[in-house]
Amino acid sequence: MRHLETFRLIAAVARAGSIRKAAEDANITASALNRRIARFEEEFGETLFERLPRGVRLNTVGELVLQHYLTQKSDLARLRSQVADLTGERRGHVTIACSQALVPYFLPEQIAIYRQDHPGVTFSINVRDREQAEQDLAQFASDLALVFEPVHMVDFNVLHSVPQPIYAILAPDHPLAAQPELRLRDCLDWGHIAPSVKIGVRALLDPAAKNKNRAVAPVVETDSFELIRHYVLHEHLVGFQIGIGLQPDHGFVMRKIAEKDLPHGHLLLGQMKGRALPVAAYRFATQLARALEALPAAL
Amino acid sequence: MRHLETFRLIAAVARAGSIRKAAEDANITASALNRRIARFEEEFGETLFERLPRGVRLNTVGELVLQHYLTQKSDLARLRSQVADLTGERRGHVTIACSQALVPYFLPEQIAIYRQDHPGVTFSINVRDREQAEQDLAQFASDLALVFEPVHMVDFNVLHSVPQPIYAILAPDHPLAAQPELRLRDCLDWGHIAPSVKIGVRALLDPAAKNKNRAVAPVVETDSFELIRHYVLHEHLVGFQIGIGLQPDHGFVMRKIAEKDLPHGHLLLGQMKGRALPVAAYRFATQLARALEALPAAL
DNA sequence: CAAGAGCGGTGAATTTAATGCAACGCTTGA
DNA sequence: TCAAGCGTTGCATTAAATTCACCGCTCTTG
DSSP states (O other): OGGGHHHHHHHHHHHHSSHHHHHHHTTSOHHHHHHHHHHHHHHHTSOOEEEETTEEEEOHHHHHHHHHHHHHHHHHHHHHHHHHHHTTOOOEEEEEEEOGGGTTTHHHHHHHHHHHHOTTEEEEEEEOOHHHHHHHHHTTSOSEEEEESOSOOTTEEEEEEEEEOEEEEEOTTOGGGGSSEEOHHHHHHSOEEEEOTTSHHHHHHHHHHHHTTOOOOOSEEESOHHHHHHHTTTSOOEEEEEGGGOOSSBSBEEEEEOTTTSOOEEEEEEEETTOOOOHHHHHHHHHHHHHHHTSOOOO | OGGGHHHHHHHHHHHHSSHHHHHHHTTSOHHHHHHHHHHHHHHHTSOOEEEETTEEEEOHHHHHHHHHHHHHHHHHHHHHHHHHHHTTOOOEEEEEEEOGGGTTTHHHHHHHHHHHHOTTEEEEEEEOOHHHHHHHHHTTSOSEEEEESOSOOTTEEEEEEEEEOEEEEEOTTOGGGGSSEEOHHHHHHSOBEEEOTTSHHHHHHHHHHHHTTOOOOOSEEESOHHHHHHHTTTSSOBEEEEGGGOOSSBSBEEEEEOTTTSOOEEEEEEEETTOOOOHHHHHHHHHHHHHHHTSOOOO
């Protein structure tokens, strides 16, 4: 909408780092853009950018103004969704930042269910590590985040929380697969394939190992749980993943790890604190919360 | 700020009920205003007003848009306050909707304390019954509400809650004044002076009386606790008020009413749900919460 | 029942605001 | 030392918003 145009341009300048570049992107003259900004600064009574020899950079006030713009934009989107809802359109778009574990089974199923009732609603799913997911929320790049063991939790408003134990992933013919429940030391004694340190599962593994005077020393370390799931079929390593990201009968087997060795973590559904969600996102969040609640209590 | 001008005009039209009247108020032509609205409706893709033979009225979409404007405006005010805070100005304005009981002692003292540290911050205090107070919050007419026994609590985000018993107010030479604690029946047996039904104290008195198969039958019924306090000195009636609105040694005496007869109510500090407060309001709310916490526990 | 007041809306003229163009002064890196 | 890239500014130009005059309509009122 046009009344936010100046803000949009300010954001573009902040991103480009220079008025001229941003002007080119926006298909207007540098002088027009320069004047818009000057006019805004005049009216607002504060300067938004530091003028550097090679361009401009937002100052603190500018950062605040930019944040204000993001909230305004998000609230406008919510307004639109409310209106669409009112006029019976049931349209909308939901953007979700989530941990990898949600990608194979849980989210596809939930989205499909939701879209049966609301075919006008579209989705964006962005896989993010737990830190990025929270950033996405704070910058209004996502409506919802579904994250295993988030880190900072500032600005993160928890909508729902479910405990999630970590499972060992094994080839069916792996010697450990004979036991119904594994000890952590057994997993560590074997060569193991672990997620990288940015990932929630690892964040639980490391202190648990240290607690037993051991260390996680992966043969293969990776960002990708998909790689973990497939690799254990090639070599007798032990992989790790939370329950919601696993389904048996896909080649590998999953085994519980003793709770006393490795405490369960939490899968959290959250949104940006203080933000009012668009209708579609709100409804989907409600559905997710119910679905998480109904998860097989694998504890 | 100018980018909200169209919204401001829409709000003015909604208030005035007619484009021509609103245009006159805003010192522009009716046709200019008409075009602004038409343009906005065009851009937004929805009509905001029903066109009636005698003027216009907001439709449901318009109501939503107006609400959106109010939140935008309030968020802009918060932005300004953040910037002011940043530049070390420590200025700001806090608007409070409160019950009468807060007016004589509590709020004046708290405001004075706050202003010692922040002389640049100004205040508006609006006495509202509990229903109006919540409306004020919802319409962003107040930053904070401090209300005894609020009614609806939708959109009311409780920041702090303290229990408040109701006291009987008596002339010092009133026969009942001899007892340290009164039974409710004694109060009702005497002629009494009670607040009107919109007021929280009354909302507790009525069911408590009914519970004993009695009824509140006031000799004088009033909106004003000030009148109650003064009237009991003229005639031997029993008045009622919560502790925070009373201080002894102002002519009358206060007596506890047995808790089993008349349960205590709650004084709630709250804000509009989902709204981010300006810096000054936020700080003052924090101070109020602490002060309420530290109140002499009269229970 | 007709006249008039009050309403929202429209077309053309006019005023105001925003933009484009060309050029300046400045810093920086080749 | 020179060219490239930056923000900025005066002036001409274009686009947008406003005004003015007027239409058609509905309801009230004498």
